[in-house]
Amino acid sequence: MLAKLRERLIAVIDWFIPVELRINTANLWRARIFVISHLLGPLSAVAILGYLYRALQVHDYVFWTICVLCGAFWLLPVGLKFSRTLTWLALFSFVDLTFVSVFGSFFYGGVSSPFLPWFLTALLIGFFYLGDRPLLVVGIFAVHLAGFSMAYLFNGAFPERVPLHELSTVGVISVLCATLYTSMMAIYYAYVTLAQSALRQEIDKHLVTATRLRQAKHDAERANEAKAVFLAKMNHQLRTPLNAIIGYSEILLDDIEPGANSGDEEDLKTINKAGRHLLALVSDVLYMPKIESDNIEIAVRSVDLDEFLDDVTATCRNLVSHNGNEFICEKSPGLGTIETDETRLRQILINLLGNAGKFTKNGKVTLRASRQTVGPLQQIVIAVEDTGIGIPPEAITNLFTDFNHASSVTSKSYEGSGLGLAVSSRLACLLSGDIQVESEPGRGSVFTLRLPAAAPAAAIASAA
Amino acid sequence: MRTSLKSLVVRINSFVDWFIPANLKSSGDLVQGVRMFLFSHVFGPFLGHTISLSMLYINGTADLSWWIFFAAVTAFWPFPLVLRLTGWYVPLALLSIENLMFCIFWGCYQYGGVSSPILPWLVTVPLLAFFYLPGRATRIIVGVEIVANLALFYGIYTLVGFPEQVPLDLLVLLGLVSTFCASIYVSMMALYYANVVSSQAELELEVESHRVTEQKLREATRPPSAPCWRSPNSSPR
Numbered sequence: 001m002l003a004k005l006r007e008r009l010i011a012v013i014d015w016f017i018p019v020e021l022r023i024n025t026a027n028l029w030r031a032r033i034f035v036i037s038h039l040l041g042p043l044s045a046v047a048i049l050g051y052l053y054r055a056l057q058v059h060d061y062v063f064w065t066i067c068v069l070c071g072a073f074w075l076l077p078v079g080l081k082f083s084r085t086l087t088w089l090a091l092f093s094f095v096d097l098t099f100v101s102v103f104g105s106f107f108y109g110g111v112s113s114p115f116l117p118w119f120l121t122a123l124l125i126g127f128f129y130l131g132d133r134p135l136l137v138v139g140i141f142a143v144h145l146a147g148f149s150m151a152y153l154f155n156g157a158f159p160e161r162v163p164l165h166e167l168s169t170v171g172v173i174s175v176l177c178a179t180l181y182t183s184m185m186a187i188y189y190a191y192v193t194l195a196q197s198a199l200r201q202e203i204d205k206h207l208v209t210a211t212r213l214r215q216a217k218h219d220a221e222r223a224n225e226a227k228a229v230f231l232a233k234m235n236h237q238l239r240t241p242l243n244a245i246i247g248y249s250e251i252l253l254d255d256i257e258p259g260a261n262s263g264d265e266e267d268l269k270t271i272n273k274a275g276r277h278l279l280a281l282v283s284d285v286l287y288m289p290k291i292e293s294d295n296i297e298i299a300v301r302s303v304d305l306d307e308f309l310d311d312v313t314a315t316c317r318n319l320v321s322h323n324g325n326e327f328i329c330e331k332s333p334g335l336g337t338i339e340t341d342e343t344r345l346r347q348i349l350i351n352l353l354g355n356a357g358k359f360t361k362n363g364k365v366t367l368r369a370s371r372q373t374v375g376p377l378q379q380i381v382i383a384v385e386d387t388g389i390g391i392p393p394e395a396i397t398n399l400f401t402d403f404n405h406a407s408s409v410t411s412k413s414y415e416g417s418g419l420g421l422a423v424s425s426r427l428a429c430l431l432s433g434d435i436q437v438e439s440e441p442g443r444g445s446v447f448t449l450r451l452p453a454a455a456p457a458a459a460i461a462s463a464a
Numbered sequence: 465m466r467t468s469l470k471s472l473v474v475r476i477n478s479f480v481d482w483f484i485p486a487n488l489k490s491s492g493d494l495v496q497g498v499r500m501f502l503f504s505h506v507f508g509p510f511l512g513h514t515i516s517l518s519m520l521y522i523n524g525t526a527d528l529s530w531w532i533f534f535a536a537v538t539a540f541w542p543f544p545l546v547l548r549l550t551g552w553y554v555p556l557a558l559l560s561i562e563n564l565m566f567c568i569f570w571g572c573y574q575y576g577g578v579s580s581p582i583l584p585w586l587v588t589v590p591l592l593a594f595f596y597l598p599g600r601a602t603r604i605i606v607g608v609e610i611v612a613n614l615a616l617f618y619g620i621y622t623l624v625g626f627p628e629q630v631p632l633d634l635l636v637l638l639g640l641v642s643t644f645c646a647s648i649y650v651s652m653m654a655l656y657y658a659n660v661v662s663s664q665a666e667l668e669l670e671v672e673s674h675r676v677t678e679q680k681l682r683e684a685t686r687p688p689s690a691p692c693w694r695s696p697n698s699s700p701r
Binding site: 024117171 | 591639663671
């Protein structure tokens with residue numbers, strides 16, 4: 001209930017506050033205090049003026065001047081709404097209150113006037129709104145105080161329009177109102193100070209977190225560097241013996257006489273096959289960190305898609321058809337050219353076709369390519385469709401994550417590091433494209449690669 | 465101007481910080497209030513004694529009522545030392561507020577009653593009190609304290625009346641001096657507050673900049689980004 005009332009009051013107050021003054025909490029609250037004090041503050045003036053109205057026998061220009069100047073405070077929130085500046089209105093308010101205080105004090109009670117406490121309040125308001133111009137505030141205040149003193153000295157006394165004892169009650173009321181007004185300001189100041197201590201605590205907390213994060217970043221960078229050095233060394237250390245194993249096994253296979261019926265040929269083929277598999281695994285494992293760290297060069301050039309796809313089809317034919325699969329390549333007419341990195345694109349397609357061949361037995365693998373127009377852009381869509389085992393829905397989410405096979409069964413039944421799709425996906429990303437997958441368990445899968453026909457500026461810059 | 469003002473504030477802070485006991489230094493919520501408490505207790509009595517000297521000038525003689533006022537104003541000075549020795553901030557703050565109101569009402573009682581030129585000093589009480597004691601409960605206590613003192617003062621005035629030791633006509637000098645001193649006091653406090661408020665925006669910016677840095681650092685320490693591929697679709701072809 002109270003919260004709702006508070007919300008409504010704040011909404012009413014905020015109606016007067018232009019957007020320009022809501023740039024931060026401090027400014028917003030300063031504007032809110034301005035509106036509140038100028039809507040409620042003049043009510044205390046009404047009490048004093050009402051009392052004076054009854055006490056005075058003649059209501060001359062002095063009385064009406066004070067009335068007009070006090071009434072002007074009510075116009076300031078509206079002025080704020082339309083002028084969109086607080087500084088000038090605050091200056092006017094400060095000068096107005098200072099003048100009314102000394103003017104009223106001089107004519108109604110002198111140093112015992114009910115207006116005098118507001119002289120001090122005016123000073124507080126001046127510093128509150130114009131704290132960045134303290135000399136201006138002090139100057140205006142000093143001029144008024146000096147004027148008040150000089151007027152007294154020139155006049156020889158304060159004019160006694162109302163007997164002092166008649167002003168005593170209103171004097172107490174006025175002091176009480178000024179005290180309430182000051183209380184509001186003081187509570188705001190206390191609130192700001194509290195908020196500041198909270199902000200300081202938050203800054204301290206952020207500094208600690210930032211230090212930790214910097215340390216973590218530093219550690220991560222060092223670990224990454226160490227990993228890069230390790231991988232570079234491992235690349236050499238693993239490939240050299242593997243190439244030797246593969247090379248020597250091939251030499252030995254060539255040396256076996258045709259028709260020789262010994263178990264050596266089968267053993268050598270197993271060694272060769274295992275060596276090649278291991279080399280492929282090593283290549284994938286060593287290639288992944290390079291992509292992750294964006295440490296891979298993209299060489300964009302114009303590629304004739306017809307020729308390129310023919311070449312890929314020829315390269316992958318054995319890879320796809322070794323499980324008794326039929327391999328079909330369907331190219332839409334007018335494929336034209338694509339500006340991309342040919343090597344990376346080839347790598348993606350070999351990965352996708354290799355997977356299709358691996359997970360399909362005695363089925364059909366189709367490579368389908370077309371050119372499509374999407375808005376102002378041309379894009380090349382290359383789909384690899386198979387009639388293989390398919391992928392369960394729950395496995396699709398993690399399909400492109402490193403080392404993830406579609407299921408534990410496939411990881412056991414089929415060879416591979418599980419990095420092929422992750423590598424392909426990230427390469428597609430580097431070529432400003434993406435890979436989409438549709439699949440149904442038992443019926444097969446379609447992996448669709450979409451690439452922009454013209455290389456985006458970022459890719460060209462990277463290539464340069 | 466702003467730079468010199470800030471350096472002045474820093475110097476004053478380092479001076480008054482000496483009086484802050486260790487148990488309060490670690491309290492983020494209170495330390496600003498404590499600083500203001502010390503600030504006003506170190507410098508405020510100088511202004512109070514300017515008024516007491518004016519009273520002496522008007523009176524011509526230091527009678528008991530003047531000595532009481534003088535002692536009450538002087539009593540503010542030991543507060544910082546007592547705070548450093550005891551660390552009893554809240555009781556001392558409440559006692560100080562009561563003493564300030566006593567000074568004001570005693571001065572009013574002796575010099576002009578409800579029409580006394582010292583009465584406007586009452587507006588400085590919440591300025592100090594609500595800042596010294598930021599909690600809601602203490603704020604209520606202080607509010608009650610102010611209203612009770614004012615009610616007692618007005619009650620004595622209406623029921624018993626005040627002694628007219630000095631005619632009101634002679635209080636003009638005291639009024640001008642009092643107003644001048646109160647203005648300086650309010651200016652000091654208001655400048656301090658203005659500094660606090662203006663640094664609020666800077667602090668907010670600082671926090672925001674830290675948030676951005678933290679976000680960037682988090683992103684920098686995050687594992688490599690996930691692959692970009694279209695949302696999965698496992699519907700039958």
